[in-house]
Amino acid sequence: MRYTLLLSFSVTASPLFAASGPFFSLKNTDFVVLLSFLLFVAILFYFKVPKLLGGMLDKRSAGIQVEIDEARSLRDEAQSLLASYERKQKEAMEQAERILETAKADASAAAEQAKIDLKDSVARRMAAAEERISTAQASAEKEVRDAAIKVAIAAASEVVAKQLTSAESNKLIDAGILEIENKLH
Numbered sequence: 709m710r711y712t713l714l715l716s717f718s719v720t721a722s723p724l725f726a727a728s729g730p731f732f733s734l735k736n737t738d739f740v741v742l743l744s745f746l747l748f749v750a751i752l753f754y755f756k757v758p759k760l761l762g763g764m765l766d767k768r769s770a771g772i773q774v775e776i777d778e779a780r781s782l783r784d785e786a787q788s789l790l791a792s793y794e795r796k797q798k799e800a801m802e803q804a805e806r807i808l809e810t811a812k813a814d815a816s817a818a819a820e821q822a823k824i825d826l827k828d829s830v831a832r833r834m835a836a837a838e839e840r841i842s843t844a845q846a847s848a849e850k851e852v853r854d855a856a857i858k859v860a861i862a863a864a865s866e867v868v869a870k871q872l873t874s875a876e877s878n879k880l881i882d883a884g885i886l887e888i889e890n891k892l893h
Contacts, residue, residue: 731739752758872880 730736734740
């Protein structure tokens with residue numbers, strides 16, 4: 709079979725050969741190249757180069773597998789960290805919403821309290837102002853009464869002085885003394 713393959717190859721590829729003459733001759737360059745190639749392959753097998761190349765490829769494959777495993781573990785770790793951070797972010801958002809709701813409730817309560825305090829303050833100020841007004845009114849009324857009394861006393865004393873005689877004045881003085889004595893005892 710091998711010979712038929714070589715024979716069929718030599719027949720079909722005869723124009724490709726550069727040398728002429730018998731194929732199994734050292735003068736034929738194609739045969740020499742074939743022998744050199746076979747010798748080269750034999751030397752490679754003798755020094756176990758395919759086994760070395762296989763070992764190197766196996767080492768490389770093992771190194772790549774280690775890197776892949778490490779990358780998978782890093783990816784898994786990164787996914788777990790991402791999930792952890794997403795949970796923390798969700799918790800932080802929920803807490804922020806709770807804080808915001810509490811702040812809104814506190815603000816509305818503070819606004820209501822401020823309205824109540826403002827109403828109380830206005831009521832106190834109005835009461836104080838009304839008290840000051842009533843005090844000022846009472847003071848003004850007293851001043852007017854006092855002034856009216858002074859004017860009336862002055863007018864009465866003028867009228868009495870003009871109309872009263874000395875005998876009548878002595879009677880009035882005696883009556884006043886008796887009245888004071890009665891009130892003191």
